[in-house]
Amino acid sequence: MTKPITVGVLALQGGVVEHLNLLRKAATHVLTSQPQPSADNGIDFAFIEVRTAPQLAQCDALIIPGGESTTMAIVARRLGLLDPLRDFVKVQHKPVWGTCAGLVMLAEQASATKQGGQELVGGLDVRVLRNRYGTQMQSFVAGLDLGFLKEAKNGEAAAAPFRAVFIRAPVVEEIIADGRQDGGEGKGKAPVEVLGVYGGEGGTGGGEGKGDIVAVRQGNVFGTSFHPELTDDVRIHVWWLRQVVDAARHGRLVLNGA
Numbered sequence: 001m002t003k004p005i006t007v008g009v010l011a012l013q014g015g016v017v018e019h020l021n022l023l024r025k026a027a028t029h030v031l032t033s034q035p036q037p038s039a040d041n042g043i044d045f046a047f048i049e050v051r052t053a054p055q056l057a058q059c060d061a062l063i064i065p066g067g068e069s070t071t072m073a074i075v076a077r078r079l080g081l082l083d084p085l086r087d088f089v090k091v092q093h094k095p096v097w098g099t100c101a102g103l104v105m106l107a108e109q110a111s112a113t114k115q116g117g118q119e120l121v122g123g124l125d126v127r128v129l130r131n132r133y134g135t136q137m138q139s140f141v142a143g144l145d146l147g148f149l150k151e152a153k154n155g156e157a158a159a160a161p162f163r164a165v166f167i168r169a170p171v172v173e174e175i176i177a178d179g180r181q182d183g184g185e186g187k188g189k190a191p192v193e194v195l196g197v198y199g200g201e202g203g204t205g206g207g208e209g210k211g212d213i214v215a216v217r218q219g220n221v222f223g224t225s226f227h228p229e230l231t232d233d234v235r236i237h238v239w240w241l242r243q244v245v246d247a248a249r250h251g252r253l254v255l256n257g258a
């Protein structure tokens with residue numbers, strides 16, 4: 001029996017249980033599409049809630065859920081988790097996915113923060129704009145055409161628009177350093193890839209926010225403005241878990257198409 005790949009969900013606040021449920025569902029898709037498990041090539045997953053640095057240290061990958069990023073940062077600071085999180089993302093380069101408030105946490109910069117600003121984990125060379133679409137009352141669902149899902153081996157549903165739930169969602173308002181093209185500090189880093197745009201072709205919605213960047217990846221760090229865990233659409237979780245498996249096998253992230 002090989003050691004399971006341990007995926008944590010940061011459980012300080014927000015949509016923790018929802019992510020755990022969808023991860024478990026996604027795992028069955030990933031496992032059934034693997035070659036027959038055997039003593040040495042079989043994989044297994046363990047999904048855990050993360051509230052402490054020792055729990056984080058057990059993880060091969062991490063999800064930072066939606067919720068409220070200011071609160072999450074304050075609690076993480078009090079629990080001594082901010083620096084271990086930064087190390088996990090930026091030094092160990094383990095796969096990390098932030099949804100909504102999690103995307104805010106993973107940005108290097110955020111605007112429209114509470115007075116005095118807020119602490120961030122960072123990892124994505126972007127500036128996010130918080131609460132782009134207004135208050136909770138202005139929450140909405142939009143169909144997104146997510147090209148990267150076409151790579152998922154999920155049958156005929158793979159290319160269907162993803163019903164994305166936006167709740168006080170942030171968007172990426174600027175890519176602040178473009179990895180490899182950056183002669184300075186960003187040298188050697190992966191570029192920031194735009195993986196999803198609101199109101200784009202093949203999707204629904206638009207108006208003022210048309211063209212907003214709502215999904216990005218930079219190397220090991222992935223962020224979405226919306227909440228896949230509040231739907232029963234497992235495709236993004238499956239897509240991400242497959243990368244987690246690759247990273248655990250190869251000791252690094254092997255990016256699709258790279």
Ligand SMILES: NC(=O)CC[C@H](N)C(=O)O
Nearest residue numbers: 066067068069100101168
């Ligand atoms: N649904 C959410 O995660 C909202 C995020 C919230 N606006 C924040 O900045 O933290």
